[in-house]
Amino acid sequence: MHNLSHAHAPILGRDAELAWLDQVVREGNSVITQAVHGLGGVGKSTLALHYARAHRQDHTLTWWITADSPERITAGLAALAERLQARPTSHVSTANQATWALTWLQTHPGWLLVLDNVEDPAHLEPHLGQLDAGHVLITSRRATGWRHLAHPVRIDVLAPGPAADLLGRASGHTSPDHRPALTELAADLGYLPLALEQAGAYITRHHVSITTYRERLAHHPARIHATPARAGQHEATVARVWHLTLDSIAAQDPLAVRLLSVLAWLAPDQLPRDVLTVLGQDVLAVDEALALLADYSMITLTPDTVSVHRLVQTTTRTIDPHDPHRTQDAVTTARHHATALLNAALPDGDPEVDLGAWPRWKALLPHIHAHAALTEPRHDPPGTDRLFSMTALFLARQGQTDLAVAYGERAVHTAARLHGTLHPDTLASRNNLAMAHQAAGDPNSAIPLHESVLADSVRTLGPDHPYTLNSRNNLARAYHAANDVDRAISLHESILADSARVLGPDHPLTLTTRNNLARAYQAADDVDRAIPLHESVLADSARVLGPDHPLTLTTRDYLASAYQAAGHLDRAIEVFESVIADCERVLGPRDPQTLASRGGLASAYQAAGDLDRAIPLHESILADLERVLGPDHPDTLHSRNNLGIAYWKAGDAARAIPLHESVLADFEHLLGPDHPNTLATRDYLASAHRAAGDLDRAIPLYESVLADCERVLGPDRSLTLITRGNLASAYEAAGDLDRAVPLLETTVRTAERVLGPEHPSTTVFREILQRALTGDG
Secondary structure (H helix, E strand, C coil), X not given: CECCCCCCCCCCCCHHHHHHHHHHHHHCCCCEEEEEECCCCCCXXXXXXXXXXXXXXXXCEEXXXXXXXXXXXXXXXXXXXXXXXXXXXXXXCHHHHHHHHHHHHHHCCCEEEEEEEECCHHHHHHHHCCCCCCEEEEEECCCCCCCCCCEEEECXXXXXXXXXHHHHHHHCCCCHHHHHHHHHHHHHCCCCHHHHHHHHHHHHHHCCCHHHHHHHHHHCHHHHHCCCCCCCCCCCXXXXXXXXXXXXXXXXXXXXXXXXXXXXXXXXXXXXXXXXXXXXXXXXXXXXXXXXXXXXXXXXXXXCEEEECHHHHHHHCCCCCCCCCCCHHHHHHHHHHHXXXXXXXXXXXXXXXXXXXXXXXXXXXXXXXXXXXXXXXXXXXXXXXXXHHHHHHHHHHCCCHHHHHHHHHHHHHHHHHHXXXXXXXXXXXXXXXXXXXXXXXXXXXXXXXXXXXXXXXXXXXXXXCHHHHHHHHHHHHHHHHCCCHHHHHHHHHHHHHHHHHHCCXXXXXXXXXXXXXXXXXXXXXXXXXXXXXXXXXXHHHHHHCCCCCHHHHHHHHHHHHHHHHCCCHHHHHHXXXXXXXXXXXXXXXXXXXXXXXXXXXXXHHHHCCCHHHHHHHXXXXXXXXXXXXXXXXXXXXXXXXXXXXXHHHCCCHHHHHHHHHHHHHHHHHHHCCCCHHHHHHHHXXXXXXXXXXXXXXXXXXXXXXXXXXXXXXXXXXXXXXXXXXXXXHHHHHCCCHHHHHHHHHHHHHHHHHHCCCCCHHHHHHXXXXXXXXXXXX
């Protein structure tokens, strides 16, 4: 005997759950009670129905009761009594009939009782306590409260494959050609069976394509989720099921519904729980509200995080004037509250250098991304500008520069709309956007922005305000990045004097300015001033900030680079190797600073002639930079150039030439034909052709590069000097001593004056000149 409804089609993707239920039932000797719980629409009732129908022959009686209230439980038991007695029982009360049914179940083993959609476990206590034989299968949205009543088992959404199968069957789109679209739509719907059934039915009934349905879903989610899979079944829709659930939750704790509305504006997975209390909310009240939401399977709760099904989020944040939980005011308030919570949850301090805050930033970042994607800039409330501006700084430090610029631009537009262009918050957002452009290797965008921020800071805050001093430092760095070294040095020197006077010699901004000035000296080929300054900054930074502070690590990297520029390769390699070990320990192996130090070490190995260690290191760095910063970032292009140099120095010009050609095209597009990076790449390409034995292509290229270097940089800059020496060496290799010897003599004299007589490059040029003069070719 049974009262089961018809199962419309074989169940998909639930083999493991069905097998587990079968095993539990077969192994039990006394009454076995299982409570299958999960999110509304996840398929609990479908699973129970298919199990019951598949094992109908294993039970003397299979009886299904819709158990969402005490009254309906009693009515279901009364219906069982009437069926068992096979005679009219209209003169007997429903309560007495239910009691008769329970008595029968006590005395007749071998039955299966399915209690579907139980609202409250307490409703079952009067009945289950009387049963000591047979099997009881319960479905419920409630995850807790079962205690001694039943063993709760969570059922989750379908796996991607079975979800796409179910959607294909429901929509009639089962051909392999439809599989990619089915997979995408199943993901959109969060693999929720009820939503998949609704989608398939809509596609079939309305004769639309999967692509069209996704468009409808994106623009009209409330109406789509309210459309039943079969005509007349409006109770069985995602919208209706969750509306009823929220009604139940709201009746017990309105805060729980408000929290769910806030969660709808964040990422679905692993929000740190403390974010929900950073504005001083009652921690115990929030704990209780979250527990209630977890009880109804609307969220997944761990000791540290909260997760929400993405379809719950979509439905919750969709305005529906007929749903009191989703009115315009309720949805807007929740969105603004999510912004405020994220803003308050941000770590204090500078996201570029506060390493202890990075794990917090990384935990919040998915939720910031989701919030930005779900909200429109024109609706950004106060606080959004700070949230996105600080995020831009963190992303730039992590090497995600395209995202950093996008966040920076949105922050500037929002701050200007909310506060005006001269407000300190707007100035901060404009500065951070300029820094993001600079990190992206785009000084042409950074410099005008830095200049305007500095002018406005002087006018509104004064010349000695710390913010103004920092703006001057950032502008000087941008000048350096754009190869305007003379202006960078002059500005850094003036900032250093003012920063030491206003903030003191040990202030981080003063230390940073000294470091930047030393770096600028090195760029101007003045290593005699760069090295002592780097060494003093390193000592002070380690004393004031600690040996593991990012500024200390960066200074060690700069010092190693200065040692290499001065020809002290052994010292450079030693410092690079030690700073890399510390960077990997403190920052991680893929951090941009770690990668920069590894690149410096590879170049030092290369300069020392150790190509066996240089080439594999260059190759691994390039792969990491392409993954972390992207293939077009300036640091990636430099790395590709360095690998090309190592290849042609190792005699593999065939691999070097395409690398240099691609980098040259990228630098010309990104920086222009006269930028030092572009000029250097042309010199590298000429050297690769020479290494390939193609002097007819190498010499004209050297000649054109030398002319441009002398015009743009001047005759005494290191790049000009090296290009002149390379051209002279090419003349000598071609047997054109009449042009080689005078050019080499000029090169040696200039190298001795600019680089010093003992510099490795000076020694090489001197040896080539001697060879040309003696004819020892």
